[in-house]
Amino acid sequence: MREKEGILLRPEEPRDFAAIREIHQLSFGRENEAVLVEKLRGSRDFIPALSLVAECEGRVAGHILFSRVWIRPSDPNLPEEVSLALAPLAVHPDFRNKGIGSELVTQGLKICRQYGHRLVIVVGEQSYYARFGFVPARPKGLEVPFPVPERAFLVAEVIPHPGPGLKGTIRFPPAFMDVV
Numbered sequence: 001m002r003e004k005e006g007i008l009l010r011p012e013e014p015r016d017f018a019a020i021r022e023i024h025q026l027s028f029g030r031e032n033e034a035v036l037v038e039k040l041r042g043s044r045d046f047i048p049a050l051s052l053v054a055e056c057e058g059r060v061a062g063h064i065l066f067s068r069v070w071i072r073p074s075d076p077n078l079p080e081e082v083s084l085a086l087a088p089l090a091v092h093p094d095f096r097n098k099g100i101g102s103e104l105v106t107q108g109l110k111i112c113r114q115y116g117h118r119l120v121i122v123v124g125e126q127s128y129y130a131r132f133g134f135v136p137a138r139p140k141g142l143e144v145p146f147p148v149p150e151r152a153f154l155v156a157e158v159i160p161h162p163g164p165g166l167k168g169t170i171r172f173p174p175a176f177m178d179v180v
């Protein structure tokens with residue numbers, strides 16, 4: 001648990017599920033992201049410590065989820081590597097522009113690092129995610145199995161690694177394919 005300027009970050013609990021659903025539905029104007037969270041929560045790719053809520057003024061004000069994906073190397077002789085995808089992230093419209101989204105990403109990435117994950121990928125706005133160290137992923141040799149604009153497919157190296165980077169195509173759990 002971590003508190004900064006009235007923002008309390010903690011792993012989600014069952015009592016938060018309805019609020020998390022509402023935040024994603026309101027923020028994305030559709031059900032897909034809320035359903036993604038629920039499908040992933042019920043899957044083996046879910047990591048409880050990486051589904052974080054931000055509480056503000058006693059309410060659940062934001063949610064972020066990092067879950068397991070795999071990098072399938074272009075060389076078929078190499079094994080797949082486990083990695084993480086950040087998706088989704090949303091802050092309730094009543095609480096925007098107070099730094100809650102930034103806290104969720106920054107603290108979330110720290111936990112990803114503590115868990116030993118080297119890379120986190122996200123499909124999102126580069127102008128938002130660049131501030132947290134995300135850079136375009138394709139120039140780094142990564143690919144996604146669905147059409148995404150170059151500027152929207154991003155990666156953060158949370159544990160810097162010497163030598164050649166991980167290259168290959170991200171394999172998402174089936175739940176993601178219903179969202180894209």
Ligand SMILES: CC(C)(COP(=O)(O)OP(=O)(O)OC[C@H]1O[C@@H](n2cnc3c(N)ncnc32)[C@H](O)[C@@H]1OP(=O)(O)O)[C@@H](O)C(=O)NCCC(=O)NCCS
Binds near residue numbers: 090
């Ligand atoms: C994106 C989102 C999570 C940001 O949450 P937040 O708590 O308001 O963010 P912060 O207070 O940490 O940061 C605010 C900054 O982000 C910028 N920002 C917000 N949404 C942005 C977007 N879609 N693209 C680029 N920048 C964005 C704001 O302009 C502001 O910039 P500034 O710091 O230069 O003034 C929130 O706006 C949201 O839930 N949006 C709808 C869902 C969504 O788009 N999720 C992310 C998917 S990419």
